[in-house]
Amino acid sequence: MAILSVELSINEKLYHRNPQRTELGRNILRHSILLLDELGLEGFNFRKLAERIGSTEASIYRYFENKQLLLVYLANWYWEWMRFRIDMKTMHISAPKEKLRVAISCIVDTAKRNTHIEFIDEDVLHRIVVAEGAKAYHNKEVDAQNKEGFFLSYKALCNRIANIILENNPSFPYPRALASSLLEMANNHIYFAEHLPRLTEVREAGDKLKQVEELLSYFAWRLVFPQVNGPEQELSPLPGSEDGQPN
Amino acid sequence: MAILSVELSINEKLYHRNPQRTELGRNILRHSILLLDELGLEGFNFRKLAERIGSTEASIYRYFENKQLLLVYLANWYWEWMRFRIDMKTMHISAPKEKLRVAISCIVDTAKRNTHIEFIDEDVLHRIVVAEGAKAYHNKEVDAQNKEGFFLSYKALCNRIANIILENNPSFPYPRALASSLLEMANNHIYFAEHLPRLTEVREAGDKLKQVEELLSYFAWRLVFPQVNGPEQELSPLPGSEDGQPN
DNA sequence: GAAAATATGATAGTTTTGCTATCATATTTA
DNA sequence: TAAATATGATAGCAAAACTATCATATTTTC
Numbered sequence: 001m002a003i004l005s006v007e008l009s010i011n012e013k014l015y016h017r018n019p020q021r022t023e024l025g026r027n028i029l030r031h032s033i034l035l036l037d038e039l040g041l042e043g044f045n046f047r048k049l050a051e052r053i054g055s056t057e058a059s060i061y062r063y064f065e066n067k068q069l070l071l072v073y074l075a076n077w078y079w080e081w082m083r084f085r086i087d088m089k090t091m092h093i094s095a096p097k098e099k100l101r102v103a104i105s106c107i108v109d110t111a112k113r114n115t116h117i118e119f120i121d122e123d124v125l126h127r128i129v130v131a132e133g134a135k136a137y138h139n140k141e142v143d144a145q146n147k148e149g150f151f152l153s154y155k156a157l158c159n160r161i162a163n164i165i166l167e168n169n170p171s172f173p174y175p176r177a178l179a180s181s182l183l184e185m186a187n188n189h190i191y192f193a194e195h196l197p198r199l200t201e202v203r204e205a206g207d208k209l210k211q212v213e214e215l216l217s218y219f220a221w222r223l224v225f226p227q228v229n230g231p232e233q234e235l236s237p238l239p240g241s242e243d244g245q246p247n
Numbered sequence: 248m249a250i251l252s253v254e255l256s257i258n259e260k261l262y263h264r265n266p267q268r269t270e271l272g273r274n275i276l277r278h279s280i281l282l283l284d285e286l287g288l289e290g291f292n293f294r295k296l297a298e299r300i301g302s303t304e305a306s307i308y309r310y311f312e313n314k315q316l317l318l319v320y321l322a323n324w325y326w327e328w329m330r331f332r333i334d335m336k337t338m339h340i341s342a343p344k345e346k347l348r349v350a351i352s353c354i355v356d357t358a359k360r361n362t363h364i365e366f367i368d369e370d371v372l373h374r375i376v377v378a379e380g381a382k383a384y385h386n387k388e389v390d391a392q393n394k395e396g397f398f399l400s401y402k403a404l405c406n407r408i409a410n411i412i413l414e415n416n417p418s419f420p421y422p423r424a425l426a427s428s429l430l431e432m433a434n435n436h437i438y439f440a441e442h443l444p445r446l447t448e449v450r451e452a453g454d455k456l457k458q459v460e461e462l463l464s465y466f467a468w469r470l471v472f473p474q475v476n477g478p479e480q481e482l483s484p485l486p487g488s489e490d491g492q493p494n
Numbered sequence: 495g496a497a498a499a500t501a502t503g504a505t506a507g508t509t510t511t512g513c514t515a516t517c518a519t520a521t522t523t524a
Numbered sequence: 525t526a527a528a529t530a531t532g533a534t535a536g537c538a539a540a541a542c543t544a545t546c547a548t549a550t551t552t553t554c
Contacts, residue, residue: 017530024531040387042315045511056532061513068289134381140287142442155445173448177436177462180446184435185428192427195389198402199427201420215424222470264501271502292540303503308542 008080013148014073017063026119027053028063032070037124041071041132068139072150075136077120078129079153082106083160096167103164104220108186108213130187158183169224178223182216189215255327260395261320264310273366274300275310276324279317284371288318288379315386319397322383324367325376326400329353330407343414347471350411351463355433357456377434405430416471425470429463436462 012018019025031053036044044067046060064070086106090099109126116122137151145151161182162175172178189212193202202211259265266272278300283291291314293307311317333353337346356373363369384398392398408426412419419425436459440449449458 022530043387046513047511056534057512058514058533059531062530066512131385134385137443138378138381138438140290146443151443155443158446174462174465175448176445177447177449180435180439181428181432181466184431188427188431189424191385196384196393196398196402198423199405200424201422202424215421218421219428219466219470223466269501293542294540303505304541305504305543306502309501313541 030119072136076153079157083157277366319383323400330404355460
């Protein structure tokens with residue numbers, strides 16, 4: 001379990017002052033993650049965050065223009081981190097199928113990290129991305145923000161996964177669409193299992209992340225290799241258990 | 248082109264006063280859709296809406312508790328409307344494949360309506376659902392709101408589609424997950440094509456909705472009928488055109 | 495058709511959010 | 525040691541997110 005001191009590179013236009021470089025900045029990152037998790041984006045604001053870390057609103061505004069951009073920053077951090085993990089874990093693999101399997105396990109975040117970054121709680125950040133991530137790009141400023149490169153990390157991540165898909169099937173017609181759909185599905189089904197279980201077969205009980213991984217594998221395999229049935233081992237990931245849940 | 252005067256039934260807990268029943272209520276619905284489309288959820292508020300329709304903030308609060316619940320109301324309206332369309336258009340069909348094809352065309356909203364409701368601009372509402380729909384359930388109150396039944400329409404819709412999937416393949420292990428994923432994918436890929444085109448193969452040019460329909464069909468067919476290739480006609484919906492778009 | 499109930503508008507006010515400005519002081523860097 | 529930079533303290537403002545009250549329509553009911 002190494003301590004990663006390498007700074008992830010995040011688009012500089014996302015902040016006024018680089019939060020990874022100062023004590024206050026790292027405090028803002030650490031506690032914004034915790035507070036966003038507690039309150040949700042709508043309940044969260046810079047005043048509460050300042051209070052929590054014993055600083056002032058004005059100081060926080062010196063780092064981030066507003067909470068939406070802080071969210072975009074955190075999302076970028078997550079996307080960069082996921083791409084880094086995928087690269088790390090697929091680098092030495094040559095078999096395309098195994099690469100795809102590993103990528104999917106990174107997407108659902110089951111590929112347990114052997115690295116930690118002191119000021120980012122990755123599990124809590126994962127929850128935030130699951131619950132609030134889509135809000136990073138669902139707003140009226142998307143086009144302007146996209147022009148500034150705020151979503152380059154997401155696109156690079158998507159592209160990385162799309163390439164692995166193409167390595168498996170060079171004539172697959174929708175590599176990017178499948179990649180982005182796998183990314184979105186991972187978040188959605190984790191969220192649905194917890195809050196709107198009627199929208200998915202993934203169950204809160206047991207290892208939810210493992211189930212999501214199986215779901216994504218099932219989809220990816222059937223789509224990318226139309227005649228085959230699954231990532232070597234399983235044929236039908238989930239027994240069609242009659243659900244007893246009412247919600 | 249009939250005028251539908253039937254009131255869609257929306258969970259009564261979503262409003263204080265039924266907006267479909269009064270002139271002001273219908274004005275709120277009509278103009279909230281237009282204004283949400285213009286400003287996005289974050290830029291939208293009841294003051295601006297009141298100004299737009301020549302009423303007052305207080306009057307609008309007599310109908311809806313806040314803008315988030317108004318959004319949930321509109322989303323419910325959309326879900327109910329989609330389910331109604333699917334039922335209408337599949338009712339007389341007995342072939343499961345054809346049912347699924349029709350359902351998908353309803354999901355992406357290409358199944359052009361032959362009905363209109365005077366105070367709802369369905370095309371604009373569709374844009375709102377695409378851009379803001381996910382915010383209806385991504386908030387800290389989901390669990391409480393779910394308990395109140397605010398998402399019953401979405402679940403019923405998802406269930407409807409899941410049943411059509413099962414009619415096509417009774418042993419398909421993820422009918423609900425596929426149904427909700429198709430619903431989410433429809434919105435996402437329309438949005439991506441417009442704002443983040445690197446995340447999808449769907450192109451802004453040409454008939455975007457038709458392309459999304461082909462994408463969803465491709466996915467659904469490969470998943471539900473693993474040996475077959477598409478909804479009768481096409482084998483490979485999109486030629487792998489090298490993309491010249493930079494975003 | 496009068497009385498009662500209900501809906502709207504007008505106005506005002508409260509609290510919270512989102513954000514900017516200024517100044518003093520601490521800390522770092524040159 | 526001087527200069528630059530970062531933070532904290534404080535203040536303030538405009539807008540958002542409501543709530544309350546009262547007068548006047550309008551509708552409903554008896």
